[in-house]
Each structure stands twice: as structure tokens, then as C-alpha cells.
Amino acid sequence: MALNLEKSYKALWRLFMTTHSILVNAIEQDLAQAGLPPLAWYDVLAALSESPEHKLRMHELASTMLLDRSNLTRLVDRMEVAGLVCRKSCVSDRRGAFAALTEAGQVMQQKMQSVYEQAVVTYFARHLNDAEVQALTKALERIQVEAQI
Amino acid sequence: MALNLEKSYKALWRLFMTTHSILVNAIEQDLAQAGLPPLAWYDVLAALSESPEHKLRMHELASTMLLDRSNLTRLVDRMEVAGLVCRKSCVSDRRGAFAALTEAGQVMQQKMQSVYEQAVVTYFARHLNDAEVQALTKALERIQVEAQI
DNA sequence: GATAATTAGTTGAATCTGCAACTACTTCTT
DNA sequence: AAGAAGTAGTTGCAGATTCAACTAATTATC
Numbered sequence: 071m072a073l074n075l076e077k078s079y080k081a082l083w084r085l086f087m088t089t090h091s092i093l094v095n096a097i098e099q100d101l102a103q104a105g106l107p108p109l110a111w112y113d114v115l116a117a118l119s120e121s122p123e124h125k126l127r128m129h130e131l132a133s134t135m136l137l138d139r140s141n142l143t144r145l146v147d148r149m150e151v152a153g154l155v156c157r158k159s160c161v162s163d164r165r166g167a168f169a170a171l172t173e174a175g176q177v178m179q180q181k182m183q184s185v186y187e188q189a190v191v192t193y194f195a196r197h198l199n200d201a202e203v204q205a206l207t208k209a210l211e212r213i214q215v216e217a218q219i
Numbered sequence: 220m221a222l223n224l225e226k227s228y229k230a231l232w233r234l235f236m237t238t239h240s241i242l243v244n245a246i247e248q249d250l251a252q253a254g255l256p257p258l259a260w261y262d263v264l265a266a267l268s269e270s271p272e273h274k275l276r277m278h279e280l281a282s283t284m285l286l287d288r289s290n291l292t293r294l295v296d297r298m299e300v301a302g303l304v305c306r307k308s309c310v311s312d313r314r315g316a317f318a319a320l321t322e323a324g325q326v327m328q329q330k331m332q333s334v335y336e337q338a339v340v341t342y343f344a345r346h347l348n349d350a351e352v353q354a355l356t357k358a359l360e361r362i363q364v365e366a367q368i
Numbered sequence: 369g370a371t372a373a374t375t376a377g378t379t380g381a382a383t384c385t386g387c388a389a390c391t392a393c394t395t396c397t398t
Numbered sequence: 399a400a401g402a403a404g405t406a407g408t409t410g411c412a413g414a415t416t417c418a419a420c421t422a423a424t425t426a427t428c
Contacts, residue, residue, distance in 0.1 A: 078338075078352050079344040085359045086343075090239045091285045092366050110384095129406060138386055143408055145384090167394045167404040187229075194235075195228040197362045203227050204267045205354050210234045213346045217241050259414090278376060290415060292378055297413090314376045314423045 084146055097189045099106075104185045107178070111149060115179035118155065118171040125158060125170035154178050253334045256327070259284075259296060259334055264328035267304065268322040274307060274319035281317045304329050 113135050118124050119216055127133075132142040146169050149155045154175035160166035171179070198206070247258055262284050267273050275283075283289040295318050298304045303324035309315035320328070347355070 071290070078349075078356065079347065080339070080361070082347075082352050082356045083339050085356060085363065088285060089359045089363050089366075090235070091364060095285070095385060096366055107281070127406085128408095132407095136237060136244070138410080139407065140387080147408095148383095160406095163394075163406075165391095167407065168308065169245060175261055182357050190229070190232050194232060194362060197365050198228065198231075198358055200227075202354065202358050203231050205351065207231045207357060209347055209351050209355060210238045213343060214234065214238050214241060216346050217238075217245055217342045260379095276376085277378095281377095287416065288377065289417080290381080292415075309376095312376075312424070314421095316377065 093193050096193050097186065100185055100189045101182065102180075105140075106182050106185060107152070107185075111147060111154070112179070114145065114149060114169070114183045115154065115171065115175055115182065118169065122178070123170075125168040127160065128167050128169060134153055141150050146150060149175075223315055226235050230243065239304075242342050243248055245342050246314075246335065250331065250336045252310060253330075256301070259294060260303070260333075261328070261331045263298060263318070264303065264320065264324055264331065267318065268325060268328050273325070274317040276309065277316050277318060 083185070094109065100110075101108060113133065117131055117134055118126055128142060129139060131146075132139045134140065137145070146155060146157070151155065154172060155169050156172055157169050158168040160168055179186075195203075243258065250257065250261075256365055263280065266280055267275055276293070277291060278288060279293075280286075281288045286290065286294070295304060295306070299306065302321060305321055306320050307317040307319050309317055344352075
């Protein structure tokens with residue numbers, strides 16, 4: 071019996087990894103097909119648009135996105151070139167910098183949101199009933215809390 | 220009510236993405252700390268060691284790993300330099316190539332397996348009971364099947 | 369059986385990522 | 399208040415990833 075249990079969680083782990091990969095690929099494809107930037111850009115735009123004054127310190131953005139700081143620096147570089155965000159200096163801490171949403175960034179955020187949310191429903195949410203959503207949420211929350219200790 | 224449901228699956232989607240990222244990071248760290256190569260290398264080694272004659276065609280390996288072919292070419296390049304796999308020509312299709320496990324590759328597979336499986340238990344499996352494993356498996360299988368249509 | 373269309377694998381160029389080192393500033397310690 | 403320690407952000411560099419283009423072999427079509 072222990073053997074079967076072992077097998078089943080290993081299979082689940084594989085499923086978890088492959089499902090993630092498949093879903094991310096599908097969403098990226100939908101975005102690309104709509105002529106929109108990649109998922110990571112949406113995460114930045116969404117995080118900023120949910121923030122007070124539509125701006126966040128670089129390190130806050132990096133940690134909410136679970137991204138390396140250096141990675142974020144260059145991501146913001148690219149998005150700044152594209153005119154979707156801009157850097158603003160921080161008065162209270164002169165080391166710091168904000169990334170702030172531009173107007174073009176807000177427009178892009180909304181464009182991307184509609185494609186993204188549609189994709190999440192199509193590939194993910196549509197296949198889960200209420201009970202499953204609850205059960206999955208509980209399980210993943212528990213895992214995440216423990217993993218971060 | 221529709222609003223709450225909407226919120227809950229969106230939260231679940233975020234949780235899914237962040238949990239994936241946290242777990243992969245944690246596992247990569249454990250591997251690195253043990254002086255072992257990254258996760259992708261383990262996937263190759265494991266796939267080969269589960270295959271008849273410990274070898275697979277490049278395109279088979281790429282598709283089981285959900286990896287771009289060009290990406291796999293270079294991954295195998297690196298692993299070949301490290302002596303863990305070697306390429307073998309294919310008799311029945313002269314375009315084709317096999318990636319095959321070397322003896323050093325088998326040894327490495329076992330070393331990595333023990334660290335990897337320990338990490339999966341610690342960060343993932345330990346926090347799920349039997350019912351949850353079953354429920355999650357069912358849900359993810361359904362999602363994956365639908366996504367691939 | 370000749371030619372077109374596919375498929376297998378690799379390569380070049382451009383982009384993206386992660387680690388470590390670096391500068392500049394802030395906070396802690398005494 | 400001076401110096402140590404820590405934090406914010408960027409940069410250099412090496413490795414990883416993707417896209418498109420390419421070669422070579424196979425399969426389909428007529």
C-alpha cells in the first residue's frame with residue numbers, strides 16, 4: 071500500500087509540473103497571437119495597476135513577482151523602452167526607484183487582461199467545480215505556507 | 220455570488236503559479252546545495268533511465284519534456300560534454316539520433332533522484348493527504364486533457 | 369519512380385535569466 | 399557622530415531559451 075501511495079504522489083507531482091508548463095505555453099500563445107507582449111509583462115502591469123498611485127518600488131515588484139532583482143531591472147528596462155512603465159525616483163530613500171505605470175501601460179494592461187483572463191477560464195477555471203476550487207486552494211495554500219518557512 | 224466565484228478561481232490561479240515557482244526554486248536550491256546539476260538535467264536522466272535500453276530519440280525526449288527541439292539539442296550538448304549522456308545514430312532513420320545514458324549518467328541519475336525525491340516529499344507531498352492527492356490528480360488530469368485538445 | 373511535402377535534428381542571432389560584483393545610500397552599533 | 403553592516407538597484411558575464419532558417423532523410427502524391 072505504501073508503494074501505491076508513493077506512486078500516486080509522484081504521478082501528481084509530474085502532473086503538476088506538466089500542467090503548469092502546458093497552461094503557460096497555451097496562455098503565451100494566445101497572447102502572442104493577439105499581438106501582445108509576454109506573460110511577465112502582464113504581471114508587472116497588473117501589479118502596478120493594483121497598487122496605490124500605480125507605482126511600486128523595484129524590490130516590492132521583484133518580490134511579488136518572485137523574480138530576481140536583476141531580472142526585474144531588465145524587464146522594467148524593456149517595458150520602459152516600450153513606453154509602458156517609467157522609473158521615478160524615491161524621495162524618502164534616495165537609493166530607491168519606483169516603477170510606475172504610464173497611460174500607454176494602463177491601456178496595455180486592459181488589453182492583455184481580457185486575453186489573459188479569457189485564457190485562464192478556457193484552459194483552467196472552466197474545468198473545475200466550486201468544491202475543487204476550494205479544495206485546491208486549501209491544499210496549495212498549505213503547501214506554500216510550509217515551503218516559505 | 221458570481222463575483223465571489225470569479226475571485227476564487229483567480230486567486231487559485233495565482234496560487235497555482237506562485238506555488239509552482241516557489242517549489243521549483245526550493246528544489247533547484249536543494250540540488251545546487253548538494254553540488255548537483257539543475258532540474259532539467261534530472262528530467263533527461265530520469266526519462267532515459269526509464270526507457271528501454273536507456274535511450275530515446277531526440278524528438279521523443281523533447282516532447283516528453285515539453286521542450287523545444289532546439290532547446291533539447293543544446294541541453295544534450297551540455298550533458299554530453301559533462302559525460303552524462305551520449306548521442307547514438309539511428310539505423311532505421313538516418314536523420315535521427317538517440318540520446319543515451321552513459322554509466323556516469325546512471326550514477327548521476329541516482330544521486331539526483333535521492334535529493335529530488337526528498338525535496339518533493341518535503342515541499343509538496345508531505346502536506347497532502349490521500350484524498351487530496353486523489354482530488355488534485357483528477358482535477359489536473361482533466362485540465363491537461365482539455366488543454367491539449 | 370520523380371517530385372513535393374514532412375519530419376528530424378542542428379545552428380545563428382537575439383532575447384532572457386541568474387549569479388556575483390559593484391555603487392550608493394541607509395540603518396545599526398558603539 | 400564614526401564606522402560596520404545591511405539594503406536598493408544596476409551591471410558584467412556566462413548560461414539558457416526561443417525563433418527562424420538550414421541540411422538531410424523520409425513519406426506522400428501524382
